Amino acid sequence: xxxxxxxxxxxxxxxxxxxxxxxxxxxxxxxxxxxxxxxxxxxxxxxxxxxxxxxxxxxxxxxxxxxxxxxxxxxxxxxxxxxxxxxxxxxxxxxxxxxxxxxxxxxxxxxxxxxxxxxxxxxxxxxxxxxxxxxxxxxxxxxxxxxxxxxxxxxxxxxxxxxxxxxxxxxxxxxxxxxxxxxxxxxxxxxxxxxxxxxxxxxxxxxxxxxxxxxxxxxxxxxxxxxxxxxxxxxxxxxxxxxxxxxxxxxxxxxxxxxxxxxxxxxxxxxxxxxxxxxxxxxxxxxxxxxxxxxxxxxxxxxxxxxxxxxxxxxxxxxxxxxxxxxxxxxxxxxxxxxxxxxxxxxxxxxxxx
Numbered sequence: 001x002x003x004x005x006x007x008x009x010x011x012x013x014x015x016x017x018x019x020x021x022x023x024x025x026x027x028x029x030x031x032x033x034x035x036x037x038x039x040x041x042x043x044x045x046x047x048x049x050x051x052x053x054x055x056x057x058x059x060x061x062x063x064x065x066x067x068x069x070x071x072x073x074x075x076x077x078x079x080x081x082x083x084x085x086x087x088x089x090x091x092x093x094x095x096x097x098x099x100x101x102x103x104x105x106x107x108x109x110x111x112x113x114x115x116x117x118x119x120x121x122x123x124x125x126x127x128x129x130x131x132x133x134x135x136x137x138x139x140x141x142x143x144x145x146x147x148x149x150x151x152x153x154x155x156x157x158x159x160x161x162x163x164x165x166x167x168x169x170x171x172x173x174x175x176x177x178x179x180x181x182x183x184x185x186x187x188x189x190x191x192x193x194x195x196x197x198x199x200x201x202x203x204x205x206x207x208x209x210x211x212x213x214x215x216x217x218x219x220x221x222x223x224x225x226x227x228x229x230x231x232x233x234x235x236x237x238x239x240x241x242x243x244x245x246x247x248x249x250x251x252x253x254x255x256x257x258x259x260x261x262x263x264x265x266x267x268x269x270x271x272x273x274x275x276x277x278x279x280x281x282x283x284x285x286x287x288x289x290x291x292x293x294x295x296x297x298x299x300x301x302x303x304x305x306x307x308x309x310x311x312x313x314x315x316x317x318x319x320x321x322x323x324x325x326x327x328x329x330x331x332x333x334x335x336x337x338x339x340x341x342x343x344x345x346x347x348x349x350x351x352x353x354x
Contacts, residue, residue, distance in 0.1 A: 016131060016132020016133070017044065017049055017088065017131050017132060017133070018049075019047065019048035019049060020048065020049070020050065021049055021050065021087045021088060022050045022052070022085070022086045022087045022088070023044060023049055023050065023051045023052070023086060023087065023088045023089075023090055024052050024054065024082075024083050024086040024088070024089045024090065024101075025037070025040075025041050025044075025051055025052070025053050025054065025090045025091075026054045026055075026073075026074060026083075026089060026090070026091050026096060026097070026098060027053060027054060027055035027057070027058060027073070027092070027096070028055075028091075028092050028093060028096045029056070029057075029073065029096070030165065030237055031057050031218070031237030031238070031240070031241060032236065032237035032238075032239070032240040032241075032262075033092050033093070033237075034055055034057050034058060034237075035141060035143075035237070035240050035241060035244050036092075036119045036120060036123060036141070036240065036265070037092045037107075037123070038053075038058075038065070038141035038142055038143070039120055039123035039124065039127075039138075039139060039140070039141045040090075040107075040123050040126055040127055040131070041053060041068070041141070041142070042138065042140060042141050042142040043123075043124075043127045043133055043137050043138060044127075044131070044133070045067070045068065045142070046138065047133050047134070051068070051069070052069045052070075052071060052086065053065075053068055053069065053070045053071065054071050054072070054073055054074045054082075055070065055071075055072075055073055056072055056073045057218055058070045059071065059072045059073075060217055060218040060219050061143075061218050061219050061222060063146045063219065064143050064144065064145060064146060064149075064219070064222060065142050065143060065144070066142075066144055067142070068142060074098050074099070075098075076098055076099065079098040079099030080099045080100065082099075083098075083099050083101050084101070086101075087103065088103045088105060089101040089103065089104045089105070090105050090107070091104070091105070091106045091107065092106075092107050092108060092113075093106065093107075093108045094106045094108060094109065107126055107130070110126070110130055112125050112126055112129055112130055113126060116257055116260055116261060117260065117261065118260070118261065118263060118265055119261055119262060119265060120139050120265035120266070121265075122261075124137050124139065139265070139266075140266075141244065143244050143245070145222075145226060145245070149222070149223045149226060151226075151227055152227070153226075153227050153228070153229060153315075154189060154227055154228065154229060154319075155229040155314065155315045155316065155319035156187060156188050156189050156229055156315065156316060156317050156318075156319045156320040157188070157189045157190075157191060157227070157228045157229045157230075158180075158183055158188045158189065158190050158191070158228070158229060158230050158231070158232055158301070159191055159192075159193055159225060159228040159230070159231045159232070159233075159242065159247070160176055160179070160180060160190055160191065160192045160193070160232050160233060161192075161193050161194070161231065161232070161233030161234065161236060161238045161239065162176040162192060162194065162202065162233065162234065163194050163195070163198055163202075163234065163236070164234040164235060164236040165236065165237070168254070168285060168286075169234050169235055169236070169254060170234050170289065171234055171252050171289050171292060172289050172290070173202075175289075175292075175293075175294050175297075176192075177205075177208055178294045179232070179294050179297055179298060180192070180208070180210055181208075182294065182298055183298070183301065183317075184210075186317045187317030187318075187320040188229075188316075188317050188320070189320070190210050191210065191211045191212075191213055191228075192205045192210055192211065192212045192213065193212075193213045193214070193215075193221070193224075193225075193238070194212065194213075194214055195214060196214045196215075196216050198214075199212065199214045218241075221238075221241070222241060222245060225238075225241060225242050225245050225247060226245045226246070226247070228242065228247050229247070229248075229315030229316070229319065230247065230248050230249070230250070230301060230304065230305070230315045231243070231247050231248070231249040231250065232249075232250045232252075232297065232301060233249075233250075233251065233252065234251070234252050235251055235252065235253045235254070235258060235259075235262050235271070239251045239264050239269075240264050240265070242264065242267070243264030243265060243266040243267045243269055244264075244266050244267075245267075246266070246267050246313065247267055247313075248267050248268045248269060248304050248307075248308055248313055248315060249264040249267060249269040249270075250269070250270050250271075250272065250297065250300045250301055250304060251263055251264055251269060251270070251271040251272070252271075252272060252273075252292060252297065253271050253272065253273050253288075254273070254284060254285045254288040255273060255281065255284050255285065255288070256273050256276070258271075258273075259271035259272070259273050267313060268304060268307055268308050268313065269304070270300045270303065270304050272292070272296060272297065272300050273288065273292070274287070274288045274291035274292040274293075274296075275291060277291065278291070
């Protein structure tokens with residue numbers, strides 16, 4: 001059994017990682033994968049392994065991960081010399097590999113990593129079965145909010161994240177709009193969040209009367225997210241970030257297998273899928289966004305609200321300061337009148353269509 005090359009598929013490493021070894025953990029460029037992989041990094045560090053993390057996302061959020069050595073992501077020219085000083089180089093996925101190293105381990109090459117079970121649970125099995133770490137192990141990834149990131153929660157605020165890295169994973173824009181209107185009518189405060197480079201395509205959200213939030217820095221996004229009552233969005237890295245920050249989350253997934261593996265794994269969450277009426281993976285992934293109804297997502301928000309209602313994570317319209325304000329402008333226009341005049345002829349590829 002050999003581990004001398006990153007492309008070699010191995011069931012597990014040939015010997016456990018030892019206390020005092022130096023491990024370079026080269027993280028994925030995807031925020032969700034990074035936060036999940038931090039469960040492995042945290043358990044390594046807790047067992048006396050010297051871990052250096054390479055990630056632009058983590059470097060942006062380094063104040064949220066105290067006690068870790070965090071460097072910016074490696075670029076190919078600097079990778080060989082930087083990695084040569086470590087005993088082990090660890091990656092989640094082969095596509096994330098930079099440089100070469102005699103002990104380069106890619107977790108996705110191990111059958112343990114490909115199980116159909118929650119990804120946080122898989123990280124614990126990787127620690128125990130593949131890396132040889134003894135119990136006790138922790139599901140936590142080491143995130144600790146900075147002392148200046150506090151503030152009162154807006155417990156009736158529902159953060160809606162309508163985008164994803166793959167457009168096939170995105171629910172229909174008009175259904176996000178309809179969901180926001182329904183929740184607003186119940187007394188929630190819906191807020192949409194997108195990346196700055198997506199903002200122009202989603203400018204119609206503000207015309208519908210809802211805030212559209214964008215942050216260039218992940219640190220700033222995290223500070224804003226931590227005050228939310230609940231999160232609703234596609235299967236994406238921001239869903240994992242919200243959950244990691246203690247925000248209950250409803251995640252929308254294309255297929256049950258994806259929901260099982262990639263449901264947010266820290267705060268209470270629900271990953272929902274459309275009815276299983278289509279045969280085969282291809283048809284399910286093509287049709288899911290049309291088959292998943294607004295009503296089902298709304299019911300999931302309510303089910304999650306009931307689940308956490310007697311806990312410190314309680315959220316809901318009951319926390320609102322008063323009746324919902326009318327949507328849109330002018331401010332003195334009743335919501336029912338204003339909504340009846342809204343058309344779907346809005347610019348941009350993400351416009352909601354009937």
